[in-house]
Amino acid sequence: MFKPMNNGYQTEFRVNVKDGDGGKNFKKWFEEYRESSKITYRIKTTKPIKDGKINVFKTFYRCQHNTLPRSSTTDARNSSRNTCCPALMDITVKKLKLPGKRCRVKTVDHHLPAFPMVVRIQHQHNHLIESADTLKFRDVSDVTIEAVQEDFRKSLWCHIRGKNAS
Secondary structure: OEEEEOOEEEEEEEEOOOOOOOOHHHHHHHHHHHHHHOOOEEEEEEOOOOOOOOEEEEEEEEEOOOOOOOOOOHHHOOOOOOOOOOOEEEEEEEOOOOOOOOOOOOOOOOOOOOOOEEEEEEEOOOOOOOOHHHHOOOOOOHHHHHHHHHHHHHHHHHHHHHHHHO
């Protein structure tokens, strides 16, 4: 489903991510989506899975530029990233039914078991996506963190060796 909207779109699609891998495939898909779209999402709410009859996972995400500020003066600062962005993402991983068991489901999901993950995106950002002002608020990548840690280890090692030499 694809629905054009003012300043964006709304879509729903299925992804082949299974629930039996402990969430590894979901995390990989989510990271690849974040990198390719240049959009950082934060968790807005999660739905507890009581007995796991229908869903294995259900989480709602918001754009990082909707920061839910704690005070009214926070948005007045020049460094504030809050634009009250209305962009949302909803991800649901449905439970795969075991063959042979009787089920009293009134509606049949024809996409199961091939595509158990349902992704709904409301892509209506009220800010630029790839501007320098927006990208500066993105999370630091794992590659950058590793490089900084490696440089720190090297400089610490050189510092320790220098003290032991004297």
